[in-house]
Amino acid sequence: MAVDAAPPAISAALTETTVHVSSDFRGASIVLYGAVFEPDSRPSDVVVIVRGPEEPVRIARKMRVAGLWLNSRPVVFQGAPGFYIAASNRPLGEIANFGTLRRLGAGVDHLPIRAPAEQRVETRYGVRDVVVSSLGADYYDWRQAVVRLKQKAGLYDEDGRGVRFVDRGLFRAEIALPAGAPTGVYRADILLFQDGKPVSGRVRTLTVEKVGLERTLYLWAHNRPWSYGLASVVLALAAGWAASAAFRRD
Amino acid sequence: MDIYLPIAEVSVNAPLLVALGLAVGFISGMFGIGGGFLMTPMLVFLGIPPAVAVASMSNHVAASSMSSVIAYGRRRAVDLRMGGVLAAGGVVGAFLGVELFRLLRLLGQADLVVSVSYLVFLSIIGGLMLTESLGAILRRRRGEPNPPRRDRRPPWLYGLPLKMRFPRSRLYISVIPPLVLGAFVGVLSAIMGVGGGFVLVPAMVYILRMPAGVVVGTSLLQIIVTAVLTGVLQAGRNQTVDIVLATLLLLGGIVGAQYGARASARFRAEELRAVLALIVLFVGLRMGLGLFIAPEEPFVLMSGRLG
Numbered sequence: 001m002a003v004d005a006a007p008p009a010i011s012a013a014l015t016e017t018t019v020h021v022s023s024d025f026r027g028a029s030i031v032l033y034g035a036v037f038e039p040d041s042r043p044s045d046v047v048v049i050v051r052g053p054e055e056p057v058r059i060a061r062k063m064r065v066a067g068l069w070l071n072s073r074p075v076v077f078q079g080a081p082g083f084y085i086a087a088s089n090r091p092l093g094e095i096a097n098f099g100t101l102r103r104l105g106a107g108v109d110h111l112p113i114r115a116p117a118e119q120r121v122e123t124r125y126g127v128r129d130v131v132v133s134s135l136g137a138d139y140y141d142w143r144q145a146v147v148r149l150k151q152k153a154g155l156y157d158e159d160g161r162g163v164r165f166v167d168r169g170l171f172r173a174e175i176a177l178p179a180g181a182p183t184g185v186y187r188a189d190i191l192l193f194q195d196g197k198p199v200s201g202r203v204r205t206l207t208v209e210k211v212g213l214e215r216t217l218y219l220w221a222h223n224r225p226w227s228y229g230l231a232s233v234v235l236a237l238a239a240g241w242a243a244s245a246a247f248r249r250d
Numbered sequence: 251m252d253i254y255l256p257i258a259e260v261s262v263n264a265p266l267l268v269a270l271g272l273a274v275g276f277i278s279g280m281f282g283i284g285g286g287f288l289m290t291p292m293l294v295f296l297g298i299p300p301a302v303a304v305a306s307m308s309n310h311v312a313a314s315s316m317s318s319v320i321a322y323g324r325r326r327a328v329d330l331r332m333g334g335v336l337a338a339g340g341v342v343g344a345f346l347g348v349e350l351f352r353l354l355r356l357l358g359q360a361d362l363v364v365s366v367s368y369l370v371f372l373s374i375i376g377g378l379m380l381t382e383s384l385g386a387i388l389r390r391r392r393g394e395p396n397p398p399r400r401d402r403r404p405p406w407l408y409g410l411p412l413k414m415r416f417p418r419s420r421l422y423i424s425v426i427p428p429l430v431l432g433a434f435v436g437v438l439s440a441i442m443g444v445g446g447g448f449v450l451v452p453a454m455v456y457i458l459r460m461p462a463g464v465v466v467g468t469s470l471l472q473i474i475v476t477a478v479l480t481g482v483l484q485a486g487r488n489q490t491v492d493i494v495l496a497t498l499l500l501l502g503g504i505v506g507a508q509y510g511a512r513a514s515a516r517f518r519a520e521e522l523r524a525v526l527a528l529i530v531l532f533v534g535l536r537m538g539l540g541l542f543i544a545p546e547e548p549f550v551l552m553s554g555r556l557g
Contacts, residue, residue: 023494025254026261058552062545069541070362074552145549153551179254179261214256221257221489229485232493233478236309236500240316243504247321 008044009037010192010200019208021183030175030206034190038169045088045095045193046163047106048173050206052083052155053184057113057146077146080113082182083155087162087173096196104191104198108147108158115142154178183208257492258302264498266296271310271502278311278503279318279510281466281526283447283473286311287372287533289499290444300364301355302492305484309496311445312477314503315470321511322467329418329464333471335425336432336450340476343436348483351440361550365541367442372534375452379527382456386520419460419468427458436476440483445473448530462519 012034019028036044057080060071088095092107102110150156155178163173175188186206191198210218221228253264270292278285286307293303322328354360389395410424431453435446450469454460460468485491514522 021254023254024252026252060550060552062548062550064544067542069543069545071359071550073357142549146551149547149549149551180259182259210256214254217256217493221485221491221493225489226482226486228493229482229491232309232485232491232496233312233481235493236313236481236496237316237474237478239497239500240313240504240507241320243317243508244320247508248324 008040008042008192008194008199010046010190010202011035011037012048012188012190012202012204014188014204014206017204017206019177019206020211021208022210022212022214025179025214027179027181028177030177032173032175032188032190032204034171034173034202036169036171036192042194045090046165046171046173047086047088047092047095047189047191047193048163048175049087049104049106049189049191050083050085050175050186051081051189052182052186052208053081054078055080055082055182057150059142059146059149061142061145075115075118075142077113077115077143080111080146080150082184083177083186084108084111084150085157085159085162085175087157087159087175089161089163089165089171091160092158095193096198100196100198104189106191108151108156111147113143113146115139153180155180177208181208183210253494253498255298255302255492255495257490258298258306258495260297260299262296262298262495267495267498268502271314271499272506273502274310274499275314275317275503275506276510276513277506277529278314278447279321279507279512280514281447281451281510281522283445283451283469283526285314285447285503286439286444287368287442287448288529290442291533291537293495298492298495299490301488301490302495305481305488305490306492306496306499307444308439308477308481308484309491309493310499310503312474312481313496313500314507315445315474315477317504318507318511319467319470319474321508322470325467326418327464328467328471329416329460330471331414332416332419332421332428332460332464333468333475335414335428336435336468336472337475339429339432339434340436340439340446340472341479343433343438344440344476344479344483345436346433347437347440348480348487350437352487354441355552362541364442365537367438368534369538369541370534371438371442371449372530373538375448376527376529376531376534378456379452379523380531383520383523383527387524390520419458419464421458421460423458431457432472435472439476440480445477447473448526466514 012032015031032048038044057077058074060074062069063072086107092101101107105112147156163171165171188204188206190202192200251264252261254261274285274289290303290307294300354363410426412425413422414425415422435450439446447469451465454465
């Protein structure tokens with residue numbers, strides 16, 4: 001009888017490590033396969049977290065001023081990934097407790113997004129170094145709004161049934177990238193949980209990049225913006241002139 | 251047939267964009283307006299980021315205006331000198347407008363200013379044009395003679411210095427009013443993502459009192475200059491011009507503009523003005539409506555990057 005065998009471990013691989021964004025790009029579906037090596041057959045949970053490159057988010061709230069709905073001053077949130085999905089074999093809340101999820105940033109409610117420009121440190125009730133946000137009690141409304149709007153755009157998701165065990169110890173997860181997903185390097189964390197504790201993990205990277213004409217145009221527009229602007233305007237004027245010349249004959 | 255736009259970073263239906271360009275180009279050629287005030291809200295509705303929509307629009311406006319200005323030029327319906335003076339003002343206005351728009355985006359109030367500008371300018375101009383053109387149509391139906399044309403322009407128009415002759419428009423006035431008008435339209439075009447024809451055409455008819463025959467062609471000339479400048483400035487400063495989006499729109503736009511310019515010769519001027527007034531009023535009210543209705547979603551995301 002093997003008593004002290006190898007500790008439980010997890011292994012995973014992406015079916016694609018590069019997503020090419022070309023002119024017919026309409027989003028992509030990335031499949032992740034993995035296996036749990038668990039000699040003791042203890043109940044295991046698998047959580048897959050995919051994060052896109054970080055982008056600051058500006059958000060404003062509509063407020064009623066003298067009968068008109070106006071935007072408030074925008075608030076900048078840092079630490080928000082451009083894409084985020086947390087997939088697991090059962091809802092995250094059943095797998096681990098609040099503190100563990102918060103520490104791992106697992107789940108849309110535990111993303112480390114914050115508004116540093118709105119924070120200040122002060123002493124309250126004799127306690128030093130208390131972080132106070134100028135958004136006050138509404139802070140969580142703002143935070144939730146960031147997540148809600150990103151979810152609506154298909155950029156954030158939490159799928160409590162996104163990881164499926166297809167065979168003993170063998171699991172599969174499917175990650176849907178929308179067409180609006182940012183380009184850059186994505187990081188996928190594959191975590192094995194037992195008794196509410198992460199016991200093993202793997203990291204995989206995924207690159208989303210523009211290719212072909214899309215890439216050429218994007219780089220041109222960003223590296224030589226003035227020549228790009230001139231060229232596009234000249235193209236527009238030439239097209240207008242050509243149409244007029246073509247219509248003259250008939 | 252969807253196509254991915256490299257700068258806007260969204261996937262859109264290509265034939266739909268060409269058709270949209272065609273329809274707006276037709277209206278553009280017919281009324282001598284850039285059509286930006288119609289196109290920009292529609293692109294935003296299709297999910298294209300507003301900053302990209304506004305910037306790429308200027309290329310489409312330049313192309314369709316170029317296409318129809320040549321058609322008007324052949325009919326000798328363009329006052330080059332007046333167009334030049336207006337455009338000089340427009341250049342100054344466009345620079346001011348682009349900077350103002352950057353400031354407003356920083357303050358998060360760009361949406362508000364855009365909505366208010368659409369509501370105020372489009373409603374006032376649409377309302378004025380509708381009243382005037384309906385009056386003209388009614389008088390013609392009843393067989394009444396037109397009221398004696400008040401050919402007296404506002405007296406201050408003559409009191410100003412720096413007078414210049416505009417033979418094609420049969421005018422001898424100071425260059426200050428057209429310069430100011432051009433600059434004002436330049437600012438508007440940068441803020442609202444429009445060519446500004448809907449302000450320019452009525453101002454030329456009612457304030458400068460230019461002959462109706464040269465108004466449309468001349469306004470198109472000024473629009474081209476403003477649109478070209480805005481297009482280059484937006485690409486250079488903000489990197490928001492999507493050449494694929496602009497090309498799809500202008501494919502339809504240039505063809506539509508040709509048919510529009512031809513069709514305009516078949517209708518009476520006051521009927522054309524009445525239809526344009528209705529379109530202008532509708533868009534203005536639609537854009538302004540959002541200011542009064544309680545939003546379903548109280549928060550709005552804005553681009554984190556500031557060009």
